[in-house]
Amino acid sequence: STLADGLTRSVEAVGDTLTAPFQPASLRLGVTGLSRAGKTVFITSLVANLLDRGRMPGLQGAANGAIQAAYLQPQPDDTVPRFDYEAHLGALTSAAPKWPDSTSSISQLRVSLKVQPRGLLGGLSGPKTVHLDIVDYPGEWLLDLALLDKSYSQWSAEVLERIENRASAEAFLQTVLNADVTAKIQEPAAQALARAFTQYLHQARKDGFYDCTPGRFILPGDLAGSPALTFAPLPKTDAPRRSLYREMERRFEAYKSRVVKPFFRDHFAKIDRQVVLVDALGAIHKGPQAVEDMRTALADILGAFRPGKNAFLSQIFLGKRVEKILFAATKADHLHHTQHPQLTGIMQALIREARDRAQFAGATTQAMSMAALRATVEQTLDHDGRSLNCVRGTLLNTGKEAAFYPGDLPEDPNHLLGPARDGAAAWLDQDYQVMSFAPSVLNLQPGNGPPHIRLDRAAEFLIGDRLT
Numbered sequence: 001s002t003l004a005d006g007l008t009r010s011v012e013a014v015g016d017t018l019t020a021p022f023q024p025a026s027l028r029l030g031v032t033g034l035s036r037a038g039k040t041v042f043i044t045s046l047v048a049n050l051l052d053r054g055r056m057p058g059l060q061g062a063a064n065g066a067i068q069a070a071y072l073q074p075q076p077d078d079t080v081p082r083f084d085y086e087a088h089l090g091a092l093t094s095a096a097p098k099w100p101d102s103t104s105s106i107s108q109l110r111v112s113l114k115v116q117p118r119g120l121l122g123g124l125s126g127p128k129t130v131h132l133d134i135v136d137y138p139g140e141w142l143l144d145l146a147l148l149d150k151s152y153s154q155w156s157a158e159v160l161e162r163i164e165n166r167a168s169a170e171a172f173l174q175t176v177l178n179a180d181v182t183a184k185i186q187e188p189a190a191q192a193l194a195r196a197f198t199q200y201l202h203q204a205r206k207d208g209f210y211d212c213t214p215g216r217f218i219l220p221g222d223l224a225g226s227p228a229l230t231f232a233p234l235p236k237t238d239a240p241r242r243s244l245y246r247e248m249e250r251r252f253e254a255y256k257s258r259v260v261k262p263f264f265r266d267h268f269a270k271i272d273r274q275v276v277l278v279d280a281l282g283a284i285h286k287g288p289q290a291v292e293d294m295r296t297a298l299a300d301i302l303g304a305f306r307p308g309k310n311a312f313l314s315q316i317f318l319g320k321r322v323e324k325i326l327f328a329a330t331k332a333d334h335l336h337h338t339q340h341p342q343l344t345g346i347m348q349a350l351i352r353e354a355r356d357r358a359q360f361a362g363a364t365t366q367a368m369s370m371a372a373l374r375a376t377v378e379q380t381l382d383h384d385g386r387s388l389n390c391v392r393g394t395l396l397n398t399g400k401e402a403a404f405y406p407g408d409l410p411e412d413p414n415h416l417l418g419p420a421r422d423g424a425a426a427w428l429d430q431d432y433q434v435m436s437f438a439p440s441v442l443n444l445q446p447g448n449g450p451p452h453i454r455l456d457r458a459a460e461f462l463i464g465d466r467l468t
């Protein structure tokens, strides 16, 4: 039987080679979103569900059996770190489940799917192999696109004006005041400024500001400590050559040409389909300023998908384009399903402005709310004669089970966004604050992927057309 197996395999291999010229061999799916949006959990659960085709009724190719096999393969890009799928799945599926480590840099994973096309014509052709290359990268890196059009003095002026009155920027602004920017560059002075600016950026993110460029300051990847990441905004001065100011200016330019451009050229420009994950509930809970700021950051991120608007992008895209973009509000398992339509509505409204400005250069787009890993169950409780639609889960900090009612999202997203928004109103109850759920213990049977909400719909929109 080993011989027979071997023969079948080589026949399959020949079949693949024969049909190969008629179909693009691979499909690149970009997964992005600002830090903690849910990228790692999304990819881990998507891959686990694809490999087992367990809970994917909404993915046509899985439901009708067209996908005959799915397996991991070495990725084609030798110098990109591999997405650590096994470690992440291990964390989620251990006896004491933990959330996996979040995305801090770019990584990649290849899932190959053997697909037998269905239908009258499908039966005539042999199975085809679709290589799905999933590319995980921080959304913060996309925000850097805006830097390409700016000089150091322009960027500095904008940043300094924006943060002038922010309490979190006080220490950094003091460091700027103390710095002798016209003196000859001393590395410790440059490092002190970069460190203070990075600390400010981290605090700003915690406070709900999303305008946090340069993106690598928050997520440096393997560039941590390099000169290209050791600069900070300074007020414009007439400084001599080799001064602190002029060196900062040079490093800013190096950041643009050696860090930002290569990322867009080598990775971003090759993406065929894209999902942008958004922790909309987190921002809503932080309040109106955070929502507004996130909307602006999203508009900036979306700018990267309109290559016509940017000379550098047009040049590297060479007429190619991202075919489909999905905008997904993550962690929808924090809400009872009766509130999911509101969350989707908010997601739609968040991207509307950017979408109206240009139809993403012809890409098909969709907005949805989902949970890549469902950590809760629904429960309706009686409260003062009123029934409350709650979610129940295990709390991360205490390990205790509890049911929560996080409050109502507004029916009309305009109450959250735009000029008609409800002043400083808090939109999600205080309860939302304590709703940090641990992943539940999963007793996955063979052929059963992790539980989720609409992950299969997300997959159908993004890659379904290539899997039937």
Ligand code: GDP
Binding pocket: 033, 034, 035, 036, 037, 038, 039, 040, 041, 042, 099, 100, 101, 102, 103, 330, 331, 332, 333, 334, 370, 371, 372, 373, 374, 375, 437
């Ligand atoms: P990344 O920074 O974009 O890679 O974000 P992660 O995937 O690491 O997710 C950040 C955190 O969000 C996780 O540690 C979880 O606490 C939470 N999270 C992500 N996805 C889900 C989900 O589907 N449901 C719930 N309840 N929490 C999630």
